[in-house]
Amino acid sequence: MSVPLSLGVPRPRGPRSVFDGLLSPFGARREGGLFGSPVVSASRLLGDPAGNEPLDLGRVVVDLDLDPARLRGPGQVSYEAVRFDVTCDDDALADALGLRVPAPLVVFARGDDAPAEYAERIAAACRVPGLLHDRPVQDGPIHDGSVRDGPVHDGPVHDGSVHDGEIGRIADFLSVVAHTEGGFVARVGDGPRALSLVAGTVAALRGDDVRAALAAPDVRVLTALGPDAAAAVREVLLAIEITDPSGLDVTDPSGLHLTDLPGADTVIS
Numbered sequence: 096m097s098v099p100l101s102l103g104v105p106r107p108r109g110p111r112s113v114f115d116g117l118l119s120p121f122g123a124r125r126e127g128g129l130f131g132s133p134v135v136s137a138s139r140l141l142g143d144p145a146g147n148e149p150l151d152l153g154r155v156v157v158d159l160d161l162d163p164a165r166l167r168g169p170g171q172v173s174y175e176a177v178r179f180d181v182t183c184d185d186d187a188l189a190d191a192l193g194l195r196v197p198a199p200l201v202v203f204a205r206g207d208d209a210p211a212e213y214a215e216r217i218a219a220a221c222r223v224p225g226l227l228h229d230r231p232v233q234d235g236p237i238h239d240g241s242v243r244d245g246p247v248h249d250g251p252v253h254d255g256s257v258h259d260g261e262i263g264r265i266a267d268f269l270s271v272v273a274h275t276e277g278g279f280v281a282r283v284g285d286g287p288r289a290l291s292l293v294a295g296t297v298a299a300l301r302g303d304d305v306r307a308a309l310a311a312p313d314v315r316v317l318t319a320l321g322p323d324a325a326a327a328v329r330e331v332l333l334a335i336e337i338t339d340p341s342g343l344d345v346t347d348p349s350g351l352h353l354t355d356l357p358g359a360d361t362v363i364s
Contacts, residue, residue, distance in 0.1 A: 113293060113317055113325040119156050119336045132177045134336050136160045142171030156180060156336070163196050178280070180225065180336075188213070192220040201225045201280045211267035218275045223333070226268055226281040228261070228288055265295060266305040273299040278333040289335045293317055296332045 116131035124133045134156040152174040157166075159181045176198040183191040185206025194200060203225035204213040214224035272279040273296070283289050294312030297320070298305045320328065 111322065111325070113297070113320050113328050113332075115325070117293070117329075117332075117335055118289065118340055119334050120340050121336065121338055124153070125340065130340075131334060132156050134158050134180065135174075137163065137166060140166055140170060140172050140174055156334075157196075157198075159194075159196075163194060178223070180280075182225070182227075188216065192217065192222055199223050203227050203282060209267055210264050211271045214268055214271045214275070214279065218272070218277060221277075223277055224268075224272055224279045226265065226279055226292075228265060228281055228283045228292060262306050262309045265292070265309055266299075269295050269299040269305055273331055278331045280334050280336065281332070282336040282338075284338045286337070286340060289337055289340075290314070290317075292335060293328075293332065297328055300328060300331065 111128075115128055118125075118130050119132055119134050120130060121134045124130075132154045135152060135158065137157050137159050138161055140152070140157065150171065150173055152172055154175045154177050157174075157176045157179045159179055163179065176196070178199040178201055179194075179196040180201045180203065181191045181194060182203040182205065185204065188202070188204050188206075191202050191204075199222075201223040202213075202217045204210075204217065205227065206213075210224075210226055214226075217224040268279075281289075281292050283292065290312045291309050294308040294317060295305050297303075297317060298308035
């Protein structure tokens with residue numbers, strides 16, 4: 096008896112939960128279901144003269160700290176770029192949007208404009224808006240020109256709280272990206288801010304109170320999302336690049352455990 100076979104292209108499996116592979120840690124690859132591809136500086140991809148760099152980095156997010164044209168020649172390091180990041184000041188935004196790279200380009204803009212205004216300009220240029228959420232409410236100085244040297248760390252608020260001024264900026268940003276194609280990528284300093292952004296994104300898509308969700312994320316709501324809802328959220332929130340993921344503890348490869356987060360005593364399975 097013959098068995099009919101489908102020769103169609105298999106559809107990729109969606110996330111089991113909204114947190115699956117969500118976090119992109121800086122530098123080193125981390126094991127566990129929470130983590131996706133790590134963020135590495137472009138200069139690392141040119142090779143290590145001392146020979147200490149692994150020859151194959153695998154799938155990575157490339158953080159541009161040099162002209163991407165320098166990556167087009169032969170190099171010592173093998174890698175697959177999931178996406179490219181560039182961070183720029185307001186006066187260099189046009190140059191950043193014009194960069195040509197062989198994978199999606201995420202643009203993190205710093206300046207006097209609100210993040211929502213940047214998001215509209217970046218999305219209109221068919222680039223991916225980036226949200227910087229690793230700084231206190233008081234904006235730090237804008238240092239220099241177009242492409243920065245290494246990740247921006249303006250000093251996260253270490254108590255994990257999200258202050259009113261920052262809540263308003265993020266809520267406005269989410270109101271824009273929730274209704275544009277292409278999604279966005281966020282950069283945070285710590286686990287509580289990552290959780291806050293997930294909650295805010297869910298609220299923006301559901302029409303709930305985004306500011307309330309950002310200020311007091313409800314882990315039970317997030318872990319209760321089914322696969323279809325999780326996939327819809329992840330079409331908007333593509334990834335969260337995180338400086339310090341130590342507040343997120345992955346203890347079981349079959350389940351994601353969130354610890355040291357406010358109210359995060361639920362296992363995501």
